[in-house]
Amino acid sequence: MGPNFSRESVVNAVLALALLAAPLVAAALDEPFYVALASRVAILALAGVGLNLALGTGGMVSFGHAAFFGLGGYVAGVAALHAFEGSAFLAWPVEIGGSESMPVIWLAALVASGVVALAIGAVSLRTSGVYFIMITLAFAQMIYYFAVSLPTYGGEDGLSIYLRSTLPLIDSGDPLSFFLVCYALLLLALFLAQRLVDSRFGAALQCARMNPERLATLGIAPYPVKLTAFALSAMATGLAGALFAELNGFVSPAMLSWQRSGEIIVFVILGGVGRLFGPLAGAALFILLEAFVGGWTDRWQLVLGLVLLAVVLFARGGVIGLLAGRARHD
Amino acid sequence: MSAAFLLEQLLNGVQLGVMLFLMAAGLTLVFGVMGLINLAHGSLYMVGAFFCAWIAGETASFWLGLGGGFLAAAAAGALVEILVIRRLYARDHLDQVLATFALILIFSELMRWVFGDRPLYLDVPEILSGAVPLPGGGGYPAYRLAIIAVGLATAVGLYLLIAKTRLGMQIRAGESDREMIGALGVDIRTLYTAVFALGAALAGLAGGLVGALQSVQVGMGEPVLILAFVVIIIGGIGSVKGALVGAVLVGVTDTLGRVFLPQLFGLFLPPSEATSVGASLAAMAIYLLMAGVLAFRPKGLFPVDA
Numbered sequence: 359m360g361p362n363f364s365r366e367s368v369v370n371a372v373l374a375l376a377l378l379a380a381p382l383v384a385a386a387l388d389e390p391f392y393v394a395l396a397s398r399v400a401i402l403a404l405a406g407v408g409l410n411l412a413l414g415t416g417g418m419v420s421f422g423h424a425a426f427f428g429l430g431g432y433v434a435g436v437a438a439l440h441a442f443e444g445s446a447f448l449a450w451p452v453e454i455g456g457s458e459s460m461p462v463i464w465l466a467a468l469v470a471s472g473v474v475a476l477a478i479g480a481v482s483l484r485t486s487g488v489y490f491i492m493i494t495l496a497f498a499q500m501i502y503y504f505a506v507s508l509p510t511y512g513g514e515d516g517l518s519i520y521l522r523s524t525l526p527l528i529d530s531g532d533p534l535s536f537f538l539v540c541y542a543l544l545l546l547a548l549f550l551a552q553r554l555v556d557s558r559f560g561a562a563l564q565c566a567r568m569n570p571e572r573l574a575t576l577g578i579a580p581y582p583v584k585l586t587a588f589a590l591s592a593m594a595t596g597l598a599g600a601l602f603a604e605l606n607g608f609v610s611p612a613m614l615s616w617q618r619s620g621e622i623i624v625f626v627i628l629g630g631v632g633r634l635f636g637p638l639a640g641a642a643l644f645i646l647l648e649a650f651v652g653g654w655t656d657r658w659q660l661v662l663g664l665v666l667l668a669v670v671l672f673a674r675g676g677v678i679g680l681l682a683g684r685a686r687h688d
Numbered sequence: 689m690s691a692a693f694l695l696e697q698l699l700n701g702v703q704l705g706v707m708l709f710l711m712a713a714g715l716t717l718v719f720g721v722m723g724l725i726n727l728a729h730g731s732l733y734m735v736g737a738f739f740c741a742w743i744a745g746e747t748a749s750f751w752l753g754l755g756g757g758f759l760a761a762a763a764a765g766a767l768v769e770i771l772v773i774r775r776l777y778a779r780d781h782l783d784q785v786l787a788t789f790a791l792i793l794i795f796s797e798l799m800r801w802v803f804g805d806r807p808l809y810l811d812v813p814e815i816l817s818g819a820v821p822l823p824g825g826g827g828y829p830a831y832r833l834a835i836i837a838v839g840l841a842t843a844v845g846l847y848l849l850i851a852k853t854r855l856g857m858q859i860r861a862g863e864s865d866r867e868m869i870g871a872l873g874v875d876i877r878t879l880y881t882a883v884f885a886l887g888a889a890l891a892g893l894a895g896g897l898v899g900a901l902q903s904v905q906v907g908m909g910e911p912v913l914i915l916a917f918v919v920i921i922i923g924g925i926g927s928v929k930g931a932l933v934g935a936v937l938v939g940v941t942d943t944l945g946r947v948f949l950p951q952l953f954g955l956f957l958p959p960s961e962a963t964s965v966g967a968s969l970a971a972m973a974i975y976l977l978m979a980g981v982l983a984f985r986p987k988g989l990f991p992v993d994a
Contacts, residue, residue, distance in 0.1 A: 426884060485982065487781060488719065488781050489986075490783060492921050496921065496978060499914050500972050504971055623789075624786070624789070644969075662790075663797065666789070667794070669786075671772070
């Protein structure tokens with residue numbers, strides 16, 4: 359982004375302000391449903407920002423990001439369960455109990471999704487193209503079935519989080535405060551994503567997408583660059599998962615399902631692939647459609663399917679592309 | 689544990705594998721010839737199952753139902769190919785994934801609309817409702833044996849179709865050089881529609897056959913679709929032979945894992961833990977198999993040179 363204000367940065371600013379203003383107004387009108395809806399948008403946009411790094415910048419079409427989203431959710435759920443029971447998650451070699459402190463849970467979600475992404479990425483990135491899509495999907499499905507067959511943590515029924523975990527100085531139980539926390543994390547992630555894309559690492563990553571041979575010729579192996587980006591991408595999505603579980607007070611294998619992976623891709627595409635604020639635009643449009651079309655007809659999935667098909671076939675570039683024109687390469 | 693029990697479980701594994709082959713064959717053909725990744729393949733399986741159960745319910749004939757499901761899936765496949773899929777061949781895989789993901793949503797809602805929210809049930813045909821005695825005692829359901837026979841016959845038929853017929857020659861030519869076969873005067877658009885409809889019909893056949901073993905409902909296609917993905921990743925995308933080997937490998941690994949892993953852990957863990965650990969590991973077994981194969985052969989067991 360240059361110093362002059364492009365049309366895209368105006369669109370981005372309007373989107374960010376609209377997401378901030380909507381719940382403030384809703385809270386003033388005492389409409390907690392819409393505050394929660396805005397939190398949903400912020401959280402799912404954060405998940406999308408994560409995927410956008412792998413998919414948009416790095417060209418890695420992961421159809422398995424629900425694995426990290428759900429993993430983050432399970433970290434929140436499991437931490438709450440053990441804190442509630444006063445039992446230990448791990449007794450040996452070091453004792454790890456539950457936690458009801460949000461920053462601790464966030465850290466754990468980041469670490470867990472990062473480590474799992476390194477393992478999944480290490481195998482999946484040996485392949486590319488359509489293999490990569492199917493393998494990430496298959497690994498996510500593996501984690502899904504693992505969660506289903508885990509009776510300790512609710513199996514198919516999932517886990518309830520009875521008390522939302524706490525933050526120092528902030529009342530996380532208050533819907534508006536919780537929204538503001540999610541919103542701040544989203545902005546932080548957007549800022550970091552932009553810094554990353556503009557960095558040397560970001561340049562290498564984009565080159566790994568467009569021309570891996572050239573990158574290799576320049577003396578940079580594409581594999582570790584992509585693997586690092588994949589793990590970072592998963593960490594953002596995992597953090598979003600932890601917030602999502604806290605928002606709903608519930609985590610279940612549905613958070614790990616392949617439909618969820620598809621939805622996160624849809625946020626990114628609907629908004630515009632590789633555009634910084636694309637996931638926010640996409641998630642907002644998705645949630646608004648779901649809330650309003652879903653209230654109007656039971657056949658909301660049919661509407662979504664047709665909209666999505668139309669976007670893919672006829673309106674490439676997504677919402678941001680529509681509002682701000684084609685991506686600028688400056 | 690007797691030899692008869694082992695044989696029974698092996699047959700269960702092969703039966704699952706044969707079902708997966710019917711799904712995977714269509715996926716791998718469509719990818720091999722048109723370079724398309726089709727997530728909606730599971731929806732065509734569902735269409736086949738629904739039409740099979742509905743027609744069988746109306747006419748009281750399983751065989752009419754099976755034929756109807758086969759044809760309905762082929763017709764749905766041809767229709768979708770003409771309306772949507774053919775616009776995607778020139779697009780990247782991401783667009784294909786999204787458009788076919790959209791098709792899943794559309795198909796699922798349409799099936800719910802037409803057939804209602806309740807699952808349909810399909811009875812095993814009378815003639816196959818018995819059991820066939822196994823050597824070493826016990827019996828095995830004739831219907832499941834028939835599924836294995838149908839699957840193997842399909843594999844042979846597909847081999848003959850691809851290796852010996854004019855259509856098969858065009859399919860093979862399409863796999864190696866799309867532009868050239870078009871330039872030689874083959875109507876490539878019709879060929880693509882035919883290949884897609886063939887894959888859809890096989891999926892519909894699988895759906896109809898499975899419909900008598902489990903309930904027919906919306907969402908039944910996707911778990912099978914993902915297993916079929918694992919199959920063609922292991923076998924090598926584009927290879928029909930790979931699909932057959934991969935399918936049987938996945939079917940047997942999954943079935944035997946679910947039966948024997950809990951018992952294996954029972955040897956050194958207390959029973960409740962053994963069941964839980966064994967079941968979790970069994971759920972992951974085929975994915976670990978896939979990862980293992982990829983670690984040594986990133987393009988699958990029977991790689992196809994694109």
